[in-house]
Amino acid sequence: QVLPADHPLQSGRTSASPLVTTYQGTRGPVTPIWMMRQAGRSLPEYRALRVGTDMLDACLDPAMASEITLQPVRRHGVDAGIFFSDIVVPIKLAGVDVSIVAGKGPVLPHPVRTALDVAALPELDEKALAPISEAVALTVAALGDTPLIGFAGAPFTLAAYLVEGGPSKDHIAARTMMHSDPKTWQALMRWTASVTGAFLRAQLLAGASAAQLFDSWAGALSLADYTAKVAPASALALSRVHGLQYTAPDAATRTVPIVHFGVGTGELLGAMHDVGADVMGVDWRIPLDVASRRLGGTVPLQGNIDPAFLAAPWPVLEAHVLDVLERGKAAPSHVVNLGHGVPPDADPAVLTRVVSFVHEVAGEAAAA
Ligand code: 1CP
Numbered sequence: 310q311v312l313p314a315d316h317p318l319q320s321g322r323t324s325a326s327p328l329v330t331t332y333q334g335t336r337g338p339v340t341p342i343w344m345m346r347q348a349g350r351s352l353p354e355y356r357a358l359r360v361g362t363d364m365l366d367a368c369l370d371p372a373m374a375s376e377i378t379l380q381p382v383r384r385h386g387v388d389a390g391i392f393f394s395d396i397v398v399p400i401k402l403a404g405v406d407v408s409i410v411a412g413k414g415p416v417l418p419h420p421v422r423t424a425l426d427v428a429a430l431p432e433l434d435e436k437a438l439a440p441i442s443e444a445v446a447l448t449v450a451a452l453g454d455t456p457l458i459g460f461a462g463a464p465f466t467l468a469a470y471l472v473e474g475g476p477s478k479d480h481i482a483a484r485t486m487m488h489s490d491p492k493t494w495q496a497l498m499r500w501t502a503s504v505t506g507a508f509l510r511a512q513l514l515a516g517a518s519a520a521q522l523f524d525s526w527a528g529a530l531s532l533a534d535y536t537a538k539v540a541p542a543s544a545l546a547l548s549r550v551h552g553l554q555y556t557a558p559d560a561a562t563r564t565v566p567i568v569h570f571g572v573g574t575g576e577l578l579g580a581m582h583d584v585g586a587d588v589m590g591v592d593w594r595i596p597l598d599v600a601s602r603r604l605g606g607t608v609p610l611q612g613n614i615d616p617a618f619l620a621a622p623w624p625v626l627e628a629h630v631l632d633v634l635e636r637g638k639a640a641p642s643h644v645v646n647l648g649h650g651v652p653p654d655a656d657p658a659v660l661t662r663v664v665s666f667v668h669e670v671a672g673e674a675a676a677a
Pocket of ligand 1: 344345346347348349350364391392393394395396397409410411412413414415460466475476477523525650
């Protein structure tokens with residue numbers, strides 16, 4: 310399917326941007342940078358706007374979601390916005406009882422544990438995604454030439470919340486269902502793939518220029534379990550967006566770039582790439598040159614400043630950022646990011662300084 314004519318990739322507004330071209334494997338004069346969780350509690354303007362509004366209500370208020378998405382782009386000069394929402398939003402829009410508890414995360418009062426629970430999961434009526442499409446359209450209009458990244462949770466990470474009923478350390482209830490009741494597990498994976506795929510597709514059709522699939526908790530899985538019991542569902546979710554095409558400035562037909570990210574997933578990099586990702590997001594645990602080798606040196610990478618360095622003295626942080634940039638040269642191309650989200654107590658001034666530093670270093674290297 311071809312993206313609409315006024316889509317930022319199709320109209321040419323973002324198709325030659327540093328983010329999009331770097332995701333497609335080309336190194337340009339600018340090394341792009343954005344940060345996971347760049348919107349949110351680290352920003353005083355976010356905390357001020359959110360006073361009195363529940364997290365999921367904020368996600369479903371198009372004007373508010375759009376404004377929150379734009380805040381870090383204005384403040385830090387990052388090379389992309391990431392749509393302000395949450396991975397559980399499509400579950401909520403399907404009609405499942407879920408809330409986001411401040412300081413904790415998604416909580417489901419009725420965890421999904423049995424075949425009957427799974428059979429009772431409501432289908433997502435795609436009309437329910439209207440507030441998402443509207444928020445994306447507003448955001449993209451305000452972003453101009455800066456691309457918006459759409460995102461969704463991968464089926465396993467969503468299932469980890471659905472089965473556990475909330476955040477957990479080892480996701481043991483979800484992993485137990487996978488082995489003790491494989492049929493129910495498969496049905497749950499199909500349901501999550503369907504709702505999350507629809508959520509991602511809506512964002513791309515409404516104007517997002519790239520997509521990131523978050524399988525944040527897949528690092529809890531063995532490679533064998535990931536490959537057999539999870540990867541097919543992630544591939545199914547991505548199949549909803551794979552065919553979205555546009556005509557690039559060089560007249561080539563291209564597809565929307567897809568990034569796949571997980572935490573502690575160094576052993577799964579190849580398998581996660583194989584579900585249909587163009588770019589692999591890497592956490593802080595493995596250096597980018599090692600990650601690139603594991604992927605055969607052919608896959609663009611995103612990452613992986615250790616968030617723990619953000620509170621270190623600047624010379625320590627600067628040396629770490631330079632190391633990340635250096636190791637990133639092992640990959641065909643590199644978008645700088647953190648190895649996981651911005652910590653809520655991060656100093657926004659430090660984040661801005663990291664963004665300018667990455668832009669400057671790359672600019673100097675290009676001039677040399
Ligand atoms: O700036 C951005 O990155 C955009 C906003 C964004 C994204 C991409 C939010 C807002 N959530 C997410 C994705 C998300 N949500 C993921 C994948 C990314 C990751 O690994 O961090 C996950 C695992 C969630 C689930 C979730 N939602 C958690 C984690 C809980 C756990 O298990 O440890 C939390 C704390 C939330 C709430 C949430 N989502 C977003 C914000 C700003 C907040 C905090 C809201 C609040 O405290 O009121």
